[in-house]
Amino acid sequence: MSFSWAKPYEPKSAAMRWLxxxxxxxxxxxxxxxxxxxxxxxxxxxxxxxILAGLFLVxxxxxxxxxxxxxxxxxxxxxxxxEHIMRNVNAGWLxxxxxxxxxxxFFIVTYIHMFRGLFxxxxxAPRELVWMLGLVIYLLMMATAFMGxxxxxxxxxxxxxxxxxxxxxxxxxxxxxVRVWLLxxxxxxxxxxxxxxxxxxxxxxxxxxxxxxxxxxxxIPGSGNPTGVDVKDEKDTLPFHPFYTAKDGFGAGVFLIxxxxxxxxxxxxxxxPDNYIPANPLATPAHIVPEWYFWPFYAILRAxxxxxxxxxxxWGVLAMFAxxxxxxxxxxxxxxxxxxxxxxxxxxxxxxxxxxxILALGWAGGSPATPTVVAVSxxxxxxxxxxxxxxxxxxxxxxxxxxxxxxxxxxxxHGEQREAAPIGTGRKAGSTAA
Amino acid sequence: xxxxxxxxxxxGFAGVLLISLIAGLSQTIRSPTKxxxxxxxHKHPKHLRLASDGPLGKFDRQQLQRGFQVYKEVCxxxxxxxxxxxxxxxxxxxxxxxxxxIANQWAIEVPSVNPETGEPATRKAIPSDRFPNxxxxxxxARAANNNALPPDLSLITKAREGGAxxxxxxxxxxxxxxxxxxxxxxxxxxxxxxxxNPYFANLNIAMPPPLTSAGQVTYGPGNPAPSVAxxxxxxxxxxxxxAEPKLENRHRSGIAVVIFLLFGTMLAYxxxxxxxxxxxxxxxxxxxxxPGNQAKSKRAKAKQGVAx
Numbered sequence: 001m002s003f004s005w006a007k008p009y010e011p012k013s014a015a016m017r018w019l020x021x022x023x024x025x026x027x028x029x030x031x032x033x034x035x036x037x038x039x040x041x042x043x044x045x046x047x048x049x050x051i052l053a054g055l056f057l058v059x060x061x062x063x064x065x066x067x068x069x070x071x072x073x074x075x076x077x078x079x080x081x082x083e084h085i086m087r088n089v090n091a092g093w094l095x096x097x098x099x100x101x102x103x104x105x106f107f108i109v110t111y112i113h114m115f116r117g118l119f120x121x122x123x124x125a126p127r128e129l130v131w132m133l134g135l136v137i138y139l140l141m142m143a144t145a146f147m148g149x150x151x152x153x154x155x156x157x158x159x160x161x162x163x164x165x166x167x168x169x170x171x172x173x174x175x176x177x178v179r180v181w182l183l184x185x186x187x188x189x190x191x192x193x194x195x196x197x198x199x200x201x202x203x204x205x206x207x208x209x210x211x212x213x214x215x216x217x218x219x220i221p222g223s224g225n226p227t228g229v230d231v232k233d234e235k236d237t238l239p240f241h242p243f244y245t246a247k248d249g250f251g252a253g254v255f256l257i258x259x260x261x262x263x264x265x266x267x268x269x270x271x272x273p274d275n276y277i278p279a280n281p282l283a284t285p286a287h288i289v290p291e292w293y294f295w296p297f298y299a300i301l302r303a304x305x306x307x308x309x310x311x312x313x314x315w316g317v318l319a320m321f322a323x324x325x326x327x328x329x330x331x332x333x334x335x336x337x338x339x340x341x342x343x344x345x346x347x348x349x350x351x352x353x354x355x356x357x358i359l360a361l362g363w364a365g366g367s368p369a370t371p372t373v374v375a376v377s378x379x380x381x382x383x384x385x386x387x388x389x390x391x392x393x394x395x396x397x398x399x400x401x402x403x404x405x406x407x408x409x410x411x412x413x414h415g416e417q418r419e420a421a422p423i424g425t426g427r428k429a430g431s432t433a434a
Numbered sequence: 435x436x437x438x439x440x441x442x443x444x445x446g447f448a449g450v451l452l453i454s455l456i457a458g459l460s461q462t463i464r465s466p467t468k469x470x471x472x473x474x475x476h477k478h479p480k481h482l483r484l485a486s487d488g489p490l491g492k493f494d495r496q497q498l499q500r501g502f503q504v505y506k507e508v509c510x511x512x513x514x515x516x517x518x519x520x521x522x523x524x525x526x527x528x529x530x531x532x533x534x535x536i537a538n539q540w541a542i543e544v545p546s547v548n549p550e551t552g553e554p555a556t557r558k559a560i561p562s563d564r565f566p567n568x569x570x571x572x573x574x575a576r577a578a579n580n581n582a583l584p585p586d587l588s589l590i591t592k593a594r595e596g597g598a599x600x601x602x603x604x605x606x607x608x609x610x611x612x613x614x615x616x617x618x619x620x621x622x623x624x625x626x627x628x629x630x631n632p633y634f635a636n637l638n639i640a641m642p643p644p645l646t647s648a649g650q651v652t653y654g655p656g657n658p659a660p661s662v663a664x665x666x667x668x669x670x671x672x673x674x675x676x677a678e679p680k681l682e683n684r685h686r687s688g689i690a691v692v693i694f695l696l697f698g699t700m701l702a703y704x705x706x707x708x709x710x711x712x713x714x715x716x717x718x719x720x721x722x723x724x725p726g727n728q729a730k731s732k733r734a735k736a737k738q739g740v741a742x
Contacts (some may be wrong), residue, residue: 014632041713083517083589086680093680094687246706253699260695264487264688268592269441276593276677277585287637305454312454317446332436371462375455382451388445393437 010297038237040225048251071199121339154275295365336396471622480597501672516589582640605666
């Protein structure tokens with residue numbers, strides 16, 4: 001698809017030739033994730049996370065389908081059916097904990113994947129659509145995760161649904177009718193639970209479809225790389241298979257170990273104890289918090305505390321939606337022609353400030369709203385918007401980037417020479433050989 | 435155009451946030467929020483060590499049986515255990531006959547229907563029944579408990595921050611209300627019918643101290659003396675089991691899976707290194723003695739020979 005030197009598919013057996021002539025599926029796989037996709041040779045470990053996100057999507061779909069065989073989406077039975085899975089279904093506890101922690105890991109790897117994109121300028125031309133499709137996946141993930149959290153019909157999920165659907169009522173006139181229409185009632189109940197289950201089952205497949213578009217759009221220009229320099233010739237690339245399948249295999253192993261440690265030894269560490277209390281519309285939890293992956297957005301929502309022209313609640317909801325939607329405009333906000341943060345001294349500093357800022361937002365979103373927490377979330381939210389909407393456009397205008405390497409191969413050559421020496425001889429042997 | 439628009443949108447959000455911040459700060463300075471009695475006097479759970487803790491943790495079955503005995507003789511009067519069935523007690527080390535006897539002699543009978551008249555009736559429990567609820571419904575429970583609802587205990591150690599340490603602290607945490615609290619927060623004086631307990635979220639709990647004296651439950655021979663602390667520990671251990679009966683399976687398979695994955699990942703790492711070593715040699719040959727290079731130079735020589 002991408003480069004002229006990409007090796008076309010050659011069937012290795014008569015059976016594959018037979019298949020390839022009738023349905024070129026092996027050819028498609030070969031070109032997408034096989035030897036026919038040339039990838040820059042200098043990718044570092046931050047480029048593992050796309051595949052890892054795909055891995056966790058598969059884990060979620062597989063565990064989810066089996067869980068759906070045992071779960072009942074009824075307001076009376078949902079909570080007990082989850083406990084039935086935990087106690088009586090063979091390996092049900094494993095499926096349920098894998099699905100619960102799999103959601104967290106899906107977000108962990110997706111966030112790292114997104115931050116990698118932010119640092120290395122993966123959103124820049126010609127990959128704007130790759131970035132935007134990624135954001136669509138992220139929005140779908142958020143919707144899916146939110147609805148999934150409601151399904152066990154525990155206190156926190158129930159009240160989370162109450163709060164999140166309540167966002168819509170912040171909009172004047174249409175807000176309240178829209179909220180009632182979405183929930184199928186005035187408060188979350190059977191109608192809401194059933195439709196959340198239906199959509200929670202549907203959306204992962206929509207995500208899978210958008211993932212295909214994401215990969216398709218990526219394969220037109222090919223993968224970016226840590227230098228941000230374009231691929232110039234064949235020397236700069238390696239076929240995806242076996243080089244990156246091998247590297248991704250190792251990365252997947254490392255993440256599966258972390259996942260297993262979490263799932264087997266601390267399965268409830270990332271969720272809230274209140275979700276083990278059956279939903280009770282009459283008892284509001286002491287403080288309602290969403291799952292950890294929504295904390296930064298929750299902090300932005302709660303940061304608006306005064307009615308300035310618009311009601312504070314509407315400001316909060318608008319800001320929360322804006323905080324994600326602004327990322328769609330990133331390719332046009334950051335006009336610096338240099339992609340990689342390594343060659344952008346000023347950008348790099350602000351990038352790390354943004355990382356600290358997002359951690360601060362996360363902390364503030366997960367804590368009860370004391371005056372200190374609210375003040376932190378206000379400063380951090382203000383910086384978040386300033387970073388993307390004001391600072392980033394200005395940086396790209398005034399920054400003087402460092403000189404870029406001439407090619408990918410040149411940027412890696414020094415290390416290659418040393419590493420290519422036979423084991424035990426080190427650099428000295430290499431230099432005498434040369 | 436996008437950037438100009440973005441600049442103003444950014445200025446708008448950041449501006450409103452800064453106004454909110456200043457308004458909030460001046461509010462805090464003018465009338466600083468006073469700490470509440472809960473913030474001052476609420477305590478974090480005490481430290482509790484159980485055999486089921488940690489990645490290799492297993493249940494201490496003797497302790498679970500003692501804990502079950504405490505549940506049966508003390509807690510079960512008000513608290514249900516609706517997600518656990520009598521047959522699950524096999525996991526505590528009880529035999530078939532013992533489980534049958536426990537179900538049959540359970541103080542509360544299971545709701546059923548009179549087979550002759552169709553009238554609501556009750557019958558003796560059998561092992562496949564879940565533990566029957568002590569009250570017919572929430573209204574009955576509240577009516578019997580000064581309008582407080584005793585929570586079901588099936589998931590209590592997972593549904594409270596601190597888990598078993600919390601239930602242990604709560605059971606051993608009843609005390610006289612500190613004089614300083616009453617002095618500083620007269621409104622927070624423990625109301626009639628409630629009991630002061632600093633481990634409970636709002637300090638005053640409706641449940642009267644359930645375990646009050648050593649020997650309240652008589653343990654069989656070979657067991658530790660039933661002090662209040664010991665009974666609280668035992669029943670907490672039992673509730674950990676009730677909330678997560680598959681904990682041992684989880685720990686056991688976890689160890690196996692992690693060992694398997696460590697081995698697999700090591701192989702994956704070696705495969706990765708092996709494959710990439712070749713790629714690196716292609717960029718920069720090792721030297722003139724590399725077989726690939728020898729072949730190349732041989733070809734080059736042959737070519738020169740033809741040309742010359």
